[in-house]
Amino acid sequence: MHTVEILKALIGFPTISADPNDDLIAYCADLLRETGAEVVIIKDPDQPKANLYATIGPTDRPGVLLSGHTDVVPVAGQSWSMPPFALTERDGKFYGRGTADMKGFVASALSAALRASKMELKTPLHLALSYDEEVGCLGVRSLIDMLAVAPFRPQFCIVGEPTQMMVATGHKGKTACRVTCTGREAHSALAPTALNAIHLACDMISAIRAIQTDISRTSVPDDDYDVTYSTLHVGRISGGVALNIVPNTAEFLFEIRNLPADDPQAILERLKAAAEDLLAPLRPDFPEANIVIETTGSYPPLSTAQDAEVVRFVKSLTGQNATLKLAFGAEGGLFSTQLDIPTVICGPGSMAQGHRPDEFVSADQLAKCDAMLDTLLDRLVAGL
Numbered sequence: 001m002h003t004v005e006i007l008k009a010l011i012g013f014p015t016i017s018a019d020p021n022d023d024l025i026a027y028c029a030d031l032l033r034e035t036g037a038e039v040v041i042i043k044d045p046d047q048p049k050a051n052l053y054a055t056i057g058p059t060d061r062p063g064v065l066l067s068g069h070t071d072v073v074p075v076a077g078q079s080w081s082m083p084p085f086a087l088t089e090r091d092g093k094f095y096g097r098g099t100a101d102m103k104g105f106v107a108s109a110l111s112a113a114l115r116a117s118k119m120e121l122k123t124p125l126h127l128a129l130s131y132d133e134e135v136g137c138l139g140v141r142s143l144i145d146m147l148a149v150a151p152f153r154p155q156f157c158i159v160g161e162p163t164q165m166m167v168a169t170g171h172k173g174k175t176a177c178r179v180t181c182t183g184r185e186a187h188s189a190l191a192p193t194a195l196n197a198i199h200l201a202c203d204m205i206s207a208i209r210a211i212q213t214d215i216s217r218t219s220v221p222d223d224d225y226d227v228t229y230s231t232l233h234v235g236r237i238s239g240g241v242a243l244n245i246v247p248n249t250a251e252f253l254f255e256i257r258n259l260p261a262d263d264p265q266a267i268l269e270r271l272k273a274a275a276e277d278l279l280a281p282l283r284p285d286f287p288e289a290n291i292v293i294e295t296t297g298s299y300p301p302l303s304t305a306q307d308a309e310v311v312r313f314v315k316s317l318t319g320q321n322a323t324l325k326l327a328f329g330a331e332g333g334l335f336s337t338q339l340d341i342p343t344v345i346c347g348p349g350s351m352a353q354g355h356r357p358d359e360f361v362s363a364d365q366l367a368k369c370d371a372m373l374d375t376l377l378d379r380l381v382a383g384l
Helices: 003-011 022-033 099-116 140-148 188-193 197-218 264-279 309-318 332-339 363-382
Strands: 038-043 050-056 064-069 088-090 093-095 125-130 156-159 167-171 173-182 231-239 249-258 290-299 323-326 343-345 360-362
Touching: 003 022, 003 099, 003 363, 022 038, 022 050, 022 099, 022 125, 038 140, 050 099, 050 140, 064 099, 064 332, 064 363, 093 099, 093 363, 099 125, 099 360, 099 363, 125 140, 125 363, 140 332, 156 309, 156 332, 167 309, 173 197, 173 264, 197 231, 197 249, 197 264, 249 264, 264 290, 309 343, 309 363, 332 343, 360 363
Parallel strands: 064 125, 064 156, 156 343, 167 323
Antiparallel strands: 038 050, 050 125, 088 093, 093 360, 167 343, 173 249, 173 290, 231 249
16 A cells, blocks of 8 residues: 555544553554564553554564554644645645654655565564554553563664655653642631742742753753753643632643753752742641652653664765754654664655644655665665
């Protein structure tokens, strides 16, 4: 099957992270099994979601892994000019939710797998399709657990996030946190006698901003990234029940996106120290005052050396010499740090089109991805 034909089918599955992906996985499994591929489905025990891991070619040696996630971000609140879950071709572009991020690569990888099944591969081709990447790289972890005890791990991994077919050697890590601030309630007419938890949250946010400013000024920059330093960002805040009640609880969410050289735990320790500095003068009058910082999710950065064998190998597939690093997160850091698989990121499209209405991938980008994977198949036939 042609890549576009497969992409049309994939876009038709509305696999928003909050919803099931099992129908899409079943479709992919059926395609692969019909060719004789060895397919393993790793189901989530609590919801109708699953990972897929497939091998085409010999199973007694390491191969090259093509990795992609199957979930997409929501379309609610976005103004689409065409159906988000039906592939639309217009002026050399293919529109639909997930075309760039990252079903375009998944379609190309599946098409390559079908072609590979008709070849005599000396080195196997592996496919890994995951779920819940968009909400913290959650689903892939059970697949990584499976590979951790497998007799053979892939020799290389290519994660197909959109890079406009350039080879990316790094991405930032992410640590997501919830902060709960506790104060003391009162009638708003007596506000000075109470401890406003929203004000406390705002003070803590100010501390986060101060640490961010310090990091931006004093840390060693990595100029390969668009944003050259680690970042802290507050994305949501809530608290209070009525205007005439001083709130006793407030909560906000923030994240750290760290360069590989920066330790997010060290940043968290600075934040916890800042919280204690805020609380110390309050506790004599308000012993219940508190600021609790909880980590709700994290994934590691990817940091592959520029001269690594996997970088040279994938450059030889794309014909490009330049590399880049990505501000957005991906599953690459997990394959690299948890399994020690040399990993790069390379896929069709641009994240500038991802997560937006009228998301698209160009026909030219898909053709370049197909060409890269055709070259890969030639190498697998030759045994790398």
